[in-house]
Amino acid sequence: MSGGIEFTKGHGTQNDFVVLPDPDAALDLTPERVTALCDRRRGLGADGVLRVVRWAKLAGDGTVPEPVPGVEWFMDYRNGDGSIAEMCGNGVRVFARYLHERGWAPGGGAIGTRAGVRTATISGDTVSVDMGPVAIGPASVATTGGARFDGVALDVGNPHLACVIAADPDALDLTEPPVFDPQAFPHGVNVEFVTPLEGPADGGRVRMRVHERGVGETRACGTGTVAAVVAALRAAGHDAGDVHVTTPGGELRVTVDAGAGGATGRTVLHGPAVLLATGELDRAWWDAPA
Missing domain, CATH: 3.10.310.10 (Diaminopimelate Epimerase; Chain A, domain 1)
Known part of the structure; x- marks a missing residue:
């Protein structure tokens, strides 16, 4: 060879x-x-x-x-x-x-x-x-399978729309890209569907699925996991935490420090490679x- x-x-x-x-x-x-x-x-x-x-x-x-x-x-x-x-x-x-x-x-x-x-x-x-820090943008909406989900625009070095949902993420059909506002995301966006935070900000847990821009649904997405945790913490009234994340591909953990001025502090992604x-x-x- x-x-x-x-x-x-x-x-x-x-x-x-x-x-x-x-x-x-x-x-x-x-x-x-x-x-x-x-x-x-x-x-x-x-x-x-x-x-x-x-x-x-x-x-x-x-x-x-x-x-x-x-x-x-x-x-x-x-x-x-x-x-x-x-x-x-x-x-x-x-x-x-x-x-x-x-x-x-x-x-x-x-x-x-x-x-x-x-x-x-x-x-x-x-x-x-x-x-690094995650920039927190305006609210936006993702639609999949005919259902609309409220979310928040987040920049983790690439664009994300993270939706904290009451529905079971496993029940969603992500074979087609979710529909989003192209004016809000002119270059496309990664879309996360994440459960509400279970437990405390430090040591709590969420589950998620993700549809990646340019790829489709993947078993996990690192930047998407960070975005999902930031969205779940904010929805629960927290600006910092250390959260375990279950994805279809396995377990990850994200640490988020408090920030200011429309952004989080430092975020750290922990997981296997x-x-x-x-x-x-x-x-x-x-x-x-x-």
């Missing part, structure tokens, strides 16, 4: 990714290649692609912010439909695990993303990522993925 394209397959709470190590930015990662990679019949199958690249090598890429001194690695994240995304919470945990296992950033460290720098810490099976396999893509397939 000499001359192939190296890859690793990994997941965070069953939100799965193809990891492409590309330290020197040599790969031409086109939308067509991303779509083919993520296709579960003609490719490896994944919710998205994580390209591992040195930030300094991306100079001149208009989709990438200027490198931050001292931050070597950049997470170039692509949705399964080939579109570029600002941030992915489960993806950054898998990315941090990959850097750790390769010996490129043992124990975690600062990672560049299109949403800014995120710092990861690895302790055993758990990867914790400082997701698993690397499953490493191999090589056939070069001929890469050159003609369609």
Whole structure:
């Protein structure tokens, strides 16, 4: 298999990714290649692609912010439909695990993303990522299956509409994208449906499902989990807390600090990140993925 394209397959709470190590930015990662990679019949199958690249090598890429001194690695994240995304919470945990296992950033460290720098810490099976503050926007509405759900716009480095609902999230049909206000979310939005907070702000629990922009329903969404917890805490009258979250893909935990001025304080996403396999893509397939 000499001359192939190296890859690793990994997941965070069953939100799965193809990891492409590309330290020197040599790969031409086109939308067509991303779509083919993520296709579960003609490719490896994944919710998205994580390209591992040195930030300094991306100079001149208009989709990438200027490198931050001292931050070597950049997470170039692509949705399964080939579109570029600002941030992915489960993806950054898998990315941090990959850097750790390769010996490129043992124990975690600062990672560049299109949403800014995120710092990861690895302790055993758990990867914790400082997701920064969450900007709290206006109320909005999501409609799915003919039912309307009130929600709140939240910015976790990417756009979210988090709806705290009395209905059972498991009963919702998310095979089609929820309908939202395109004027409020001109670039699309990730939509979360989350149960009201059960228990105290510290140690309480919620359940959720998510429909991701550019992907569809996924087993979990890291930034969506943060958005869901912020919305559930606010709906319960809290501005801070430490909440356990049950997703279809597994368990996560989110810590939210109190903030001011229309934003939370620091938020931290805690959860597993698993690397499953490493191999090589056939070069001929890469050159003609369609």
